[in-house]
Structures are given as C-alpha cells and as structure tokens.
Amino acid sequence: MSPLLEARHVSKSFGGVQALKEVSLTIGAGEIYGLIGPNGAGKTTFFNVLTGLYPRFAGEVRFAGEALDLGSPHRVAQAGIARTFQNIRLFGNMTARENVMVGRHPRTRANVVGAVLRSRATRDEEAAIRRRADELLRYVGIAHHADAIARHLPYGDQRRLEIARALATEPKLLALDEPAAGMNATETEALKALIEGLRADGLTVLLIEHDVKLVMGLCDRVAVLDYGEKIAEDVPAVVRKDAKVIEAYLGG
Amino acid sequence: MSQPRKPWLGVTLVGIALLLAPLVVGASLGNAWVRVLDFAALYIMLALGLNIVVGFAGLLDLGYIAFYAVGAYLYALLASPHFGVHWPAWAILPLGAAVAGLFGVLLGAPTLRLRGDYLAIVTLGFGEIIRIFLNNLNSPVNITNGPKGIAGIDAISVFGHRLSKSIDIGGFTVSGVMLYYYLFVVLALGIVFVGIRLQDSRIGRAWVAIREDEVAAKACGINTRNVKLLAFAMGASFGGVAGGLFAGFQEFVSPESFGLMESIMVLCMVVLGGMGHIPGVIFGGLLLTVLPEAFRHGAGPAQQALFGKVLLDPEALRMLLFGLALIAVMLYRPAGLWPEPRHRREMGK
Amino acid sequence: MDIFLQQLINGLTLGSIYALVALGYTMVYGILGLINFAHGEVVMIGALSSLTFVRLLENSGLPGTLVLLIGLLLAALVCMTLGFAIERVAYRPLRSAPRLAPLITAIGVSIVLQQLAMLIWGRGYHSVPALLPAGRHEFLGASFTNVQVVIVVVAALTMVGLTLLVNRTRLGRAMRATAENPAIAGLMGVDADRIISLTFVIGSALAALAGVLVSANYGIAHYHMGFILGLKAFTAAVLGGIGNLAGAMVGGVLLGVIEALGAGYIGDLTGGVLGSHYQDVFAFFVLIVVLVFRPSGLMGEKVAERA
Numbered sequence: 001m002s003p004l005l006e007a008r009h010v011s012k013s014f015g016g017v018q019a020l021k022e023v024s025l026t027i028g029a030g031e032i033y034g035l036i037g038p039n040g041a042g043k044t045t046f047f048n049v050l051t052g053l054y055p056r057f058a059g060e061v062r063f064a065g066e067a068l069d070l071g072s073p074h075r076v077a078q079a080g081i082a083r084t085f086q087n088i089r090l091f092g093n094m095t096a097r098e099n100v101m102v103g104r105h106p107r108t109r110a111n112v113v114g115a116v117l118r119s120r121a122t123r124d125e126e127a128a129i130r131r132r133a134d135e136l137l138r139y140v141g142i143a144h145h146a147d148a149i150a151r152h153l154p155y156g157d158q159r160r161l162e163i164a165r166a167l168a169t170e171p172k173l174l175a176l177d178e179p180a181a182g183m184n185a186t187e188t189e190a191l192k193a194l195i196e197g198l199r200a201d202g203l204t205v206l207l208i209e210h211d212v213k214l215v216m217g218l219c220d221r222v223a224v225l226d227y228g229e230k231i232a233e234d235v236p237a238v239v240r241k242d243a244k245v246i247e248a249y250l251g252g
Numbered sequence: 253m254s255q256p257r258k259p260w261l262g263v264t265l266v267g268i269a270l271l272l273a274p275l276v277v278g279a280s281l282g283n284a285w286v287r288v289l290d291f292a293a294l295y296i297m298l299a300l301g302l303n304i305v306v307g308f309a310g311l312l313d314l315g316y317i318a319f320y321a322v323g324a325y326l327y328a329l330l331a332s333p334h335f336g337v338h339w340p341a342w343a344i345l346p347l348g349a350a351v352a353g354l355f356g357v358l359l360g361a362p363t364l365r366l367r368g369d370y371l372a373i374v375t376l377g378f379g380e381i382i383r384i385f386l387n388n389l390n391s392p393v394n395i396t397n398g399p400k401g402i403a404g405i406d407a408i409s410v411f412g413h414r415l416s417k418s419i420d421i422g423g424f425t426v427s428g429v430m431l432y433y434y435l436f437v438v439l440a441l442g443i444v445f446v447g448i449r450l451q452d453s454r455i456g457r458a459w460v461a462i463r464e465d466e467v468a469a470k471a472c473g474i475n476t477r478n479v480k481l482l483a484f485a486m487g488a489s490f491g492g493v494a495g496g497l498f499a500g501f502q503e504f505v506s507p508e509s510f511g512l513m514e515s516i517m518v519l520c521m522v523v524l525g526g527m528g529h530i531p532g533v534i535f536g537g538l539l540l541t542v543l544p545e546a547f548r549h550g551a552g553p554a555q556q557a558l559f560g561k562v563l564l565d566p567e568a569l570r571m572l573l574f575g576l577a578l579i580a581v582m583l584y585r586p587a588g589l590w591p592e593p594r595h596r597r598e599m600g601k
Numbered sequence: 602m603d604i605f606l607q608q609l610i611n612g613l614t615l616g617s618i619y620a621l622v623a624l625g626y627t628m629v630y631g632i633l634g635l636i637n638f639a640h641g642e643v644v645m646i647g648a649l650s651s652l653t654f655v656r657l658l659e660n661s662g663l664p665g666t667l668v669l670l671i672g673l674l675l676a677a678l679v680c681m682t683l684g685f686a687i688e689r690v691a692y693r694p695l696r697s698a699p700r701l702a703p704l705i706t707a708i709g710v711s712i713v714l715q716q717l718a719m720l721i722w723g724r725g726y727h728s729v730p731a732l733l734p735a736g737r738h739e740f741l742g743a744s745f746t747n748v749q750v751v752i753v754v755v756a757a758l759t760m761v762g763l764t765l766l767v768n769r770t771r772l773g774r775a776m777r778a779t780a781e782n783p784a785i786a787g788l789m790g791v792d793a794d795r796i797i798s799l800t801f802v803i804g805s806a807l808a809a810l811a812g813v814l815v816s817a818n819y820g821i822a823h824y825h826m827g828f829i830l831g832l833k834a835f836t837a838a839v840l841g842g843i844g845n846l847a848g849a850m851v852g853g854v855l856l857g858v859i860e861a862l863g864a865g866y867i868g869d870l871t872g873g874v875l876g877s878h879y880q881d882v883f884a885f886f887v888l889i890v891v892l893v894f895r896p897s898g899l900m901g902e903k904v905a906e907r908a
Contacts, residue, residue, distance in 0.1 A: 051471060077473030085471075091464035094457075102461045106473025108454055112482065115453030116446050122453070129454070169473050312701065362893040368700065369636055370892055373839050376832070377885030384882050512832075516708055523705050564720060572716040578709030579691055586695060586702040 003062075004029040004204050005050075005081075005173055010059035012042075012049055019045040021228045022059070027173070032195065032205045034219035034236075036212065038248055041225040043208045044086060047177055050206075051083045052076040064172060078106045082171035084162040086178045086208075092151035096142060096161050099150050100133035103168025136164040140194060156187040163194070174198065175206040180214055192218055216240060224248065270437055274430045286429040288545045290501060293436035294494050296537035299521040300443050300530065301490025306519065307528035308456060309483035310463025312372040314515055315359075315379025319488040321386060321510035322355050323348035323495025325396060328505045331406040334397060341408040345496045352492025353485040360484035364477055379515055386507040401506025408500035410435060416503070432501050439497065443490055447530050450486070459483055460528070524581055526588030535590050544570055603742035608865035609858060610740075614749045614818060616857020617756035621811035622834030623841070623849035624763060625804030631844035632780045632800050633696070638707035639687055641831015642714035643680050643805050647812030648822040649722050651676035652729055665732035669813070677809040683714075684805025685798055693794070711828075718824040726823045729816045752814045759807065760850050766803075767846060776800060780844070829881075836888045842898025851900060859887055 005027040012020040020042045027033045035043050049057045052073035061068045069075045082103075091099050108129060114122035137143045140160040145153055150161060159179055166174055176195070180188045188211065195205055195218060209215045215222060216236040223233040226248040232239050239245055274286045302316045326348045330339040363374045390398030407416035407428075415431040450456045458479045461469040470476050499505050517540065525536020551566035581589060622644055629637040655672040663671075691706040736747040767773035775796050778786035783793040815830065816822040833856065841852025863883035891899065 053467065053470075072475075073467075073470035074473050074475045077471060083471055085468065089465045089468035089471075091461050091468065093464055094460060098457060098460075102457050102469070102474070103472050105454060105458055105461075110454040112450065112455055112486065115455050116449045118449060126453070165472065306701075312704075363889070366892055366896050369630075369634075369843075370839060370896065372636070372704075373835060374889050374892055377836065377888050380832075381882050381885050384879065388878050520705065520708070523701055527701070568716045568719045571712055572720070575709045575712030575716065578712070579706045582698075582702045582706045582709070583691075583694055586698040 002029050003027065004031075004064060005206075006062040007046075007050070008060045008062070010046065010049055010057060010061065012045055012054055012057040019228050020049065020057070023225070023228070023230050025223050025230060025233060027204060027206060028220075029172075029204055030199065030202065031220045032199050032207060032218055034215040034222040035206065035208045035225065036210075036215055036222060037225035041248075042228040043225055044177060045228075046225070047083065047175055047206075047208060050076070051081060051175065074106065077169050077171075080170070080172035081175060082166035082169045082173075083175040084159070084166055084177055084179060086181065088155075088158050088162055090150040090158055090162060090165070092149070094150055095147050096137060096150055096153065096164075097130070097133050097146040099161055100136050100164045100168045101129050103136075103165040104129045104132060105169075107168075107170050133164075133168065136167050137161075139167070140164045141190075156183055156190075159183070159191070160194070167198075171203070173204045173206060175208075177208045178210060179207070180209060180211045188214060274433045278427065278430060283427055283429050285545075286427070286433055288542060290429055290432050290436055292538050292541040293433065293440045294498055294501075295518065295521060295541045296534050297436075297440050297443050297494040297497075298491055298518045299525070299533045299537040300440075300447050301487040301494070302518050303487075303522050303528065303530070303533045304447065304450070304459070304490070305483050305487035306522055307533065308451065308459040308463065309480055310368075310459075311364075311480060311483065312368055312375070313484075313487070314372045314376035314512070314519065315382075316375070316487070316491060316518055317510050317512075317515040318359075318379040318382040319352040319355060319491030320495040320498065320514070321382055321507075322352045322488075323492030324499040324505045324509070325386060325402075325495075326351055326492070327496040327499035328402040328405050329395075331500070332402055333404050334402050338406055341406075341410075341496070341500055345493055348492040348496040349489035350492075352495070353489035355492075356484040356486075356488025357481050359488075360481045364480045364484075376512065376515070379510075379512060383507050383510050386510065396507075399507060401504060401508070403504045405499050405503045405505065407503055408432070408435065408497070415500075436497060436501075439493065443493075444530060444534070451530065455479070455482065463528075520578060524578070524588055526591035529588070529590060529592040532588055532590035532592070536588070539589075544574060547573065604865055605862070606741055606743040608861040610743055610745045610749065612858035612861030613854065614745075614752050614857070615861060616837075616854035617753050618811050618815045618818070618830075618853075619834045619837045619857050620850045620853025621756050621759060621807050621814070622830060623838040623853045624760070624846065625808050625811075626831075626835050626838040627841075627843050627846060627849040628776075628800050628804050630838070631846075632776065632797055633692070635692060635703050636707065636835065637687075637692075637801075637804075638704065638831070639691075639710040639714060640804065640808060641827035641829075641834065642711050642718075643683055643687075643808040643827070644812040644815070644830055644834075645718060645822075645824065645827030646683060646714060647676045647680045647805075647809030648729075648816040648826060649718060649727070649812075649824070650679045651809065651813045652727055652816065652822055653722075655730065655732065659730065665730075665734070669732040669817075673810065673813045676813060677806045680805040680809035680812075681802045684801040684808070688798055688801040693797075715824060715827070722824055724824065726821045729820050729822055731817075731820070733817070748817050752818060755810070755814065759810065760846075763803075763807075764846060772796075772799065833884055836884050839898055840888055840891055842900040845898070845900050848898055848900035852898070855899075856884055856887070859883055 003026045008024050009022045010020055011022055023046060035046065037043055048054045049070065050061065052070045052075060055071050061070060063079055063081065068079055091102060108125055110122045110125055134143065134146060137146050140163055142157045142160050145157055153161060180191055183191060192214060199205055207215065207219060219236055221234065222236050222239045224231050224239060224245045231244045231248060232242045274289060277289060278286045298320060302313065305311050305313045327344050329335055330337050330344050359375065359378050363371055366374060386396045387399050389396040407414045413419065415435060416428045418425050418427045419431065458474045461472065461474060462476055462479060466476055521536040521540045522533050524540065526532025547570045548566060551569050552562050555562045622640065625640045626637060629635060651672040654675045655668055658668045658671060687710055691710050692703050695703045695706060733747050733751060737744055767776060775791045778789065778791050779793045779796045787793050834853065837852035837856040838849045840856055841848030860880055860883050864880040867879055
C-alpha cells in the first residue's frame, strides 16, 4: 500500500507543556486509520497540526508524495485534507445546502466580477456547486434537510452535515474528530456504514474516536497516543493486546 | 441565500414609487424634504457598503466613515478651485471607489488577525486618524484646507447638465435636488444590485461562513485573510463612491462631516435595520435619515403648541430620543427591525 | 531636557487619569467581554455633578479640600447609581444576545447621557473652582502643580487599593472566578449577577474620581468631555491588554506619556511638517502598531491557540 500521509517526528508544545512528542505515523492510501488514546493524549492536537491550525510545530508531514504546507488551514484543504470537529462547527445560520456549498470553495473560482455580472461561467459553476451539494447531502442521508437551518438539525444529522461539507472540498484524506461522540447505538451503526462506504469510494479516513468498539471494528490500523507519545501502532487485534495500551487505558 | 423571484408587479410598484417620491414630497413638503431624500439615498449606499463588512463578513468596523471622507475629499481636490483642477464626475467617482478600496485594504491588511473588539477599536482609531489629518493638512502644504474645508466644488454634471440647476420639461420644472435624487437612486440601486449578486455567490457565502465560524471556514479551504480583505475593499469602495457624490452634491466638504458619530450612525442603520439583510439595511438607512429630520422640524413647533414655549432644545431632544430608540430596539428586537426571516432570533454571534 | 521632563510630568498626570478610566473599561471587559462604551460619559457625569455639589457648598465656609471631598463622594454616589442602572437596563437583558446588540445599547446609553447632561448643564464650558491649595513646584527646570501631585498620588493609591481588592479579598476572588467562567462560578456559590453589578459600581466610582481629577487638572468641564477621554482610556486599556488591571495602569500611563512627548517633539522630529495638533494621532497610531505586533496588548495573556 502506498503511503498517502507520512508524519515524521511531529512535536508540539504549549508553553511548557509538551502535547506531542516526536509522533511519526504513516497512513496508507485507502486505509481507515484510527487514532486513539486516553483524554488529553494529544489526539486533537495532532489533528490540529495536521490541518494547519497550529502553524508552529516541529517535524514534517508529507502528503501524497509532497511536503505538506501546514502554514494555514486553507492550504491544507486545498492540498486535499478535510476535517470535522470534535465539537461540531457548522455555519449555524446557513442552510444545510449552503454549508456544503461553502465546502466547494477551494475547488471553484468565481470572483467578484463574475459574481456581479453573473457571467456564463459563473452561472454554470454555481449550478454545479449546487448540484454537487445536493448529491453530497443525499450521500450522507440528509437530503430532506437541504433547506433547513444548520443549527436546527438534530445532533446526528449535524455530524453528517459536517462530513458532507468536508467531502465537498474533494479530499483525499478525511479526518474525523470523534464523529460518534454523543451518538446512540443506532446512529453509531449508521455512521460506521457511512465511513465504510466512503472508503469503498476510494477515500482514506483518519479517525479519532473514544468508542473503542467502533474503532476496533472499523479501522485497518490503529495508533495509540499516550501523553503525547505514540505507544503502539498496528492492526486492531494486536493493539488490543498490547501491554502498554492496556496500561494506558486502565492505569491512567 | 437565494430568494424567490419577486413578482414583477412588486418591482414595478417600487419603481413607480421611487420615480414619483421626489415629485410628491417636493410638492407637498417642499424641496428641503427632497434634499432629505437625497441624503437618505447617500446613507443607504453607505449602509449597504458597511453591511458587506459588518453584516456579511461579521467584521465590526467603527471607522467606516473614513472611506466616505476619502471619496469626498478626492472629489473635492479634483474638481474645485482649490487646486484649480476640474475633472468630470464620471472620472472621479470610479477613482474614488478604487482609492477608498485601497484604503480599505491598507487598513485591513495589518489588522485582520485581530479579534472582534480589537478590530473595532483599531478601525475607530483609523477613522479618527483620517479625520485629524483632514483637519490639519493645511500646513505646511495646503492640501485639505484644514478645518475650513473646501468650498466651490464643481456640481456633478450628467450629459453636460449641471445637476445643481433645475431643468424644464414641457413647462414642468424639475429642481436640482430632484435631479440629484434620481442620480443617487440609480446609483443606490446599482449598489443594491451588486450587494444582492455578491450575497448569492461563492464570495458572499465565504463571507457569511467567516462570520459564522472562522475556524470552520478556514478548514473548508477559504483563504480567510484574502476574503476578509475583499470585504473591506468592497465596503470601502461603496463608501468612496457615496463620498464623491456627497462632495459634488454639497459643493463643499469639511472634516466635520466625517466624525465618529457618523460612523456610528451608519452602523446603527445596519444593525437597527437588520444586519446582513439588504432590504432591512435599506429600511434602516431610510428610517435613520428621515425620522431625525422629521423630528428636527417637528419638535420645536410641537412643544410650542403643547406647552406654549420650547422647553427643551429640539436638537438635544432629538439625539436623546435617538439614543433611547437604539436601546429599546436592541432590547426588544436584537436582530433588528427587519432581519432576514430565517434568523429572527440571532444575528452573527 | 527641561521640555522632556516637563512633558514627562504632564504625560504622567494625564496618563494617571487615563489609567483610572481604563480600569473601568478593563474590569467590565474582563468580566463580560463587553466594551462599555458609555463609561466615558459616566466620567463626564462625575465631573459635572461634583461641580454642581461643589458650587452648592462653595460659600458654606467649609475648607476647600473638604468641599472637594464631599463633592467627590456625592458625585461617586451619582455615578455608582448610574453604573448600576446602566448595567441593569442596557446590558443585563442582552447577556446572551449577539455580540453587537450590547455594543449598540452602549452607544445608545452614551448618547442619552450626553444629551441629558447637555439639557441639565447646558452646552457651555464650566470653569471648575480651584479648591486645592494652589502651589507650583520647580524641579530640574520643570514645574508641576499641587493638583498634578494629587492626581498622580490619588491614582496610584487607587490602583494599589483595587489590586488588593481583586487579589486579596473574597469579593476579588469572586470577581476573578466570574470573569473566568460565570456558569462555573455560579455553581461554586458565586452570585454572578451581584458580582457584575458590583463591578459596574466600582468602575463607576473610579470614573467619578477620574472626572473630578481631570476637571481639576484642566479647570474646565463640559458635557462632551467624556467622549474623547473615554476613547483614549479604552485605547489605553487595549494597549495594556484589556481585561488585565495592571495592563490598564501601564497602558494609561504609557499612553499619557507618549502623547505628551509626542506633542512636545513632533514638530522637531518632522522638521515642522507636523504640529502638536497631531497629538491625538499618536494615541491611535501607537495602538495600531502595538496591536499589529502584539495583538493581545502589552500585558495581555497570549490568546491560547484554540481549534
């Protein structure tokens, strides 16, 4: 499997606190890769470094064979990494469709002049954006909410909408930060099916999750972070039996 | 953001109303009131420009009037005896839009990283700096003529006719203020058009996304710095055009017209009307131009009639009621008088 | 050198007043995250109402300093009531409203106070009687008055007192807890509403003090004196790092000194191109430069990186 993402010796500290210590990991194209660990282990910090929110860090990240510019989030999105947030961050007062349409931003080009004159190219592009947004809403199963205000959607559907918006940026790697948080068993099951479907469609998925059962059942490989360090990385069956992992979770 | 197509009937009625308004107002209330309508149109342009910055992109700008000042002084310098230059209005106005837009970028570039309230105070400071410079750039080289302002500015000409002069159409006299009215309304409609088109576009969505959640907007691949700068530049350029029109209309500019209170007034139009909602902002602009004026004319005589004498200074009373109205509207309708239907209860964050 | 020293003294005086007013802004901002735009007007009300009380007592035969003190106390009462009322009426109902709503009501309150003051005290400038023993001192070629000494000393004492209050008392702890997180402070038994009211009341008392001092310094008071003073003080608070008491003091003094030195030297620095009427530009220019390079102010905590 060719690597899609290679993180090498990524470290990040806040003030004196070392949140990530020399974390290296490789995610293969088409994998579902899980990142787990106890609270405060540095999972979200790693996500934030990877998506350009923390421009100051040590280490290097290569993506699709090239050095990834982590200087700002929009360049990361442009390069093909999309993410969701642990505490859902939708554009609350926009409709579900508009949320997804915003996700098309890095793949479209209409500028002010085009928008004002509504040139042929702009109209075509706008129609395509809308079409794609509706497709994605259908894909994640919330087409019936297309015109609803995002913050009025039920919780599970907000999570789905966030995924649809991320997909709209045409990522190669989709990074999901605790997508199952706050979901009931049925919703989690549906989410699992959705993620498997994404992979079947050729996407690589990086998953942070607390729900160990979900991670073990879904991921091809899992890395475990503890106190900012990677203490294990393997297929779920092996990680599950790793002494250090068991200690990290039970010993805490 | 797409709205259902307005029935043609509505558009036609609004068109007729706009066309007849100055004639009716002029005949019934006199030309002084047509002049008020002229100002209403100018303020609506300003409010629509600020709406892009505050309403769409959610950037609190308390120094917006500076761009109005830039447009006005540019016109004053290029079409008055002050330097003996007399450029035509159609050349100055686009230049004014461009220069004001440039000022918008100059202000925005270093400050856009700042959080909301800090941005507010920096823009406020910027507005004051511009005003202080206008006030003092009369020495050692006399550029702005200082606090005295620049007088004798050329009136705006359209097809070789000076709008300050009345015109006879089949025995019917259309006064200068009415001619200005029509020009301003046409330009204001143009700005409304641009505003609506932008709102319904990729750029408009990016602005609103930034307002709603900047981090999420970045994660969606929006270059938030550039898109914010664009909002600043667009808003500023509308202000620049309105400023140029103001200078040509008044034929006089002085720093007094560009104080912080003016910036606050325009902000109030946007917020009271309904941030981010173009019809609401237009309504806000109209309301805050016409009502205070009506009050200015009505308060003295009303007191005379009620109490037999003028008890309270009408000017102070007018501002007092304005302040109370601001408080009352925000307490009872925090999203404005005419908000976008869907966020009646919330605006921005 | 004597110009330098003279301007430094003037700047220190002015800066002490900015600092007192800035404390009011910074306390409210720290606890509510709100720019209390009306604070400058409270300063103005403090100055004018103390003047009214002083006028009433002027011929009572009491010693001048005592008259001034009584005037100050009464004015402080007026301002404290006012501050309490402003928070209740214009800010409290909007605590969960969008961010711009309380800013607009603040502007509204500011306009109302200014116009009320104009109706009560008129449009004119009022001369403030000199109640402190007059006196002028020479120091290394620069001179300063008793009033200036009093301003600096009173301001310094107030700041020490306030710092002790916030850092050493139960009330102070409750204030800090509320600023940190009102909901959690509430769970811990802190009555957040009461703390917020008290913050406004304390800030308004400081405003009254600042109003009395500033009118004593210039010898005049008028209904629109609060606006530019408030603006400068807010600038000072932001300069120092808003929400931070020590920052407000440092920002205030610094701004005062920069302005005074700027006004004194701008002519020489620019070869006479720019004159001292650019004094006000300095304040804003410094503010912009500081914020661009240190967005959280000189003493503000670094804004944590957050996802």
